[in-house]
Amino acid sequence: MNVTAAKPHIKLGFVPTRRSIFSAPDAIKYRGLTADRMRELGIDFVDIDDINDEGLLFDDSHVQPIVEKFQAAGVDGIMLMHANFGTEYLCARLARQLGLPVLLWGPRDERPEADGTRLRDTQCGLFATGKVLRRFQVPFTYMTNCRLTDPEFERGLRDFLAVCNVVKTMRxxxxxxxxxxxxxxxxxxxxxxxxxxxxxxxxxxxxxxxxxxxxxxxxxxxxxxxxxxxxxxxxxxxxxxxxxxxxxxxxxxxxxxxxxxxxxxxxxxxxxxxxxxxxxxxxxxxxxxxxxxxxxxxxxxxxxxxxxxxxxxxxxxxxxxxxxxxxxxxxxxxxxxxxxxxxxxxxxxxxxxxxxxxxxxxxxxxxxxxxxxxxxxxxxxxxxxxxxxxxxxxxxxxxxxxxxxxxxxxxxxxxxxxxxxxxxxxxxxxxxxxxxxxxxxxxxxxxxxxxxxxxxxxxxxxxxxxxxxxxx
Missing domain, CATH: 3.40.275.10 (L-fucose Isomerase; Chain A, domain 2)
Structure with missing residues (x-):
């Protein structure tokens, strides 16, 4: 009898999202940086980089292919990563269909340009998505708007994986x-x-x-x-x-x-x-x-x-x-x-x-x-x-x-x-x-x-x- 306890394995569905009125190239940049950071932390995740050329959720036609991919892969939770602003109603539709724990997060925005323009408006998008998830009666976990290198990012991500493990175990x-x-x-x-x-x-x-x-x-x-x-x-x-x-x-x-x-x-x-x-x-x-x-x-x-x-x-x-x-x-x-x-x-x-x-x-x-x-x-x-x-x-x-x-x-x-x-x-x-x-x-x-x-x-x-x- 092997008395060593088996370690749980949790797989995350990675859903970076953007909105058209902010910089698509910058959103693509941050979806890549976030994926790299999660690999560095040893997080097992399923990407949506084959759903469209950008690997981002921003159109209604993306939702069903993501649902099907995540269900086939057996993901245990999803991360709605707001790469610039994010499209809140698409996030809510996707989360409602999957019925899994949801992590809502976006990287902290940089200093505005000298002329006052901003490439991203991530925090504002998070506010919007939180409200629409509530309208769809989708429970979610919010990870504070932080930088990828902040300790809050790793801690929050690992805590969410543990939450997913509890939910998966109970179900x-x-x-x-x-x-x-x-x-x-x-x-x-x-x-x-x-x-x-x-x-x-x-x-x-x-x-x-x-x-x-x-x-x-x-x-x-x-x-x-x-x-x-x-x-x-x-x-x-x-x-x-x-x-x-x-x-x-x-x-x-x-x-x-x-x-x-x-x-x-x-x-x-x-x-x-x-x-x-x-x-x-x-x-x-x-x-x-x-x-x-x-x-x-x-x-x-x-x-x-x-x-x-x-x-x-x-x-x-x-x-x-x-x-x-x-x-x-x-x-x-x-x-x-x-x-x-x-x-x-x-x-x-x-x-x-x-x-x-x-x-x-x-x-x-x-x-x-x-x-x-x-x-x-x-x-x-x-x-x-x-x-x-x-x-x-x-x-x-x-x-x-x-x-x-x-x-x-x-x-x-x-x-x-x-x-x-x-x-x-x-x-x-x-x-x-x-x-x-x-x-x-x-x-x-x-x-x-x-x-x-x-x-x-x-x-x-x-x-x-x-x-x-x-x-x-």
């Missing part, structure tokens, strides 16, 4: 649901039909018997078992019997086989208590192995938790692993401190020490990891909903010192824990959250506009996030 999600939710967990009930209708999120439910058979089948694959056991022994301090460690490996391989069989990119498992009667272990260590692969497996059949994990990892462009946690107890000494903890499913790369494969808190079965997570700055996120409305809880925290714990855990500090506590209790959120050692808050905030989800901050940081997105 192509299928979650392996391994058995029903535990009876006691009414908090994790979801509306399967609504998730499909609203977000194209599909569930692939399998009964516990099918999971157990997949584990039995995995045991017969000697090479696969040897590879996963080698990973366990290299990355974990094994404090279980050999047979128990083999069962952990077989469960990890069995879940991965079902993920592949049903074409899923995440899973949610009924982690107790039927599984223990069948296998005699907790699934946490096996979950951790798949989580390390960038395939989130969450606890207690929490489908919304799996969706959250996918969004968070997509926002981080697959470069940093996330961890699925309970909000548990307040810090004994820090009024704004809280313990994030779960029985032991966090990926090993999250830990600040070698995780122990052992028995978790509150259960007498082996197979869970115990390790403290790394400190530092983290983002905390939760997708959830009820009564037909969906929102995304967003915020930041930092890891701090605290009492020793069991399972996988991290003490964190937030700005105002009482405010956060009330936000979770009053809903629509539950006691589960996803953390990541990366600031993904601005990307997820921006992605919400394309997904029809309400962003919801637990601290009053929305203006700070908007300022970041403006390049301030």
């Amino acid at each position: 192509n999600t299928r979650i392996l649901q391994m058995s029903t939710r535990p009876f006691d967990f009414w908090t994790t009930m979801v509306n399967e039909g609504e998730l499909l209708e609203r977000f194209n999120i599909q569930l692939a439910p399998v009964p516990m018997t099918e999971l157990i058979q997949a584990v039995r089948d995995a045991r017969t694959d000697e090479a696969g078992m040897a590879e996963t056991l080698a990973y366990i022994r290299e990355h974990m301090k094994v404090e279980t019997t050999d047979d128990e460690a083999q069962t952990v490996a077989a469960l990890a391989n069995g879940m991965k086989a079902l993920i592949d069989k049903y074409g899923c990119n995440a899973g949610a498992i009924q982690c107790w208590n039927a599984l223990q009667a069948e296998l005699g272990i907790m699934p946490c260590g096996a979950n951790a192995i798949l989580n390390e692969m960038g395939i989130p497996i969450v606890c207690e059949t929490d489908i919304h938790g799996a969706i959250t994990s996918l969004m968070v990892e997509a926002a981080g462009m697959g470069e940093t692993r996330s961890f699925f946690a309970d909000w548990t107890v307040r810090h004994p000494d820090n009024e704004n401190g809280e313990l994030l903890q779960h029985c032991g499913p966090w990926p090993c790369s999250v830990a600040c020490e070698t995780p122990r494969l052992t028995v978790p808190l509150a259960f007498d079965y082996p197979g869970a990891l115990t390790a403290e997570a790394r400190h530092g700055d983290i983002s905390l996120v939760r997708f959830d909903g009820d009564n037909g409305e969906y929102s995304l809880l967003l915020g930041r925290a930092k890891g701090i010192d605290g009492p020793k714990g069991m399972g996988t855990y991290l003490w964190i500090e937030v700005e105002n824990l009482k405010r956060l506590e009330a936000k979770i209790v009053e809903g629509p959120y539950i006691h589960h959250v996803v953390g990541i050692h990366r600031d993904v808050v601005p990307v997820l905030y921006e992605a919400c506009k394309y997904l029809g989800i309400q962003p919801d901050f637990y601290d009053p940081i929305e203006e700070d996030v908007k300022a970041y997105l403006r390049g301030e």
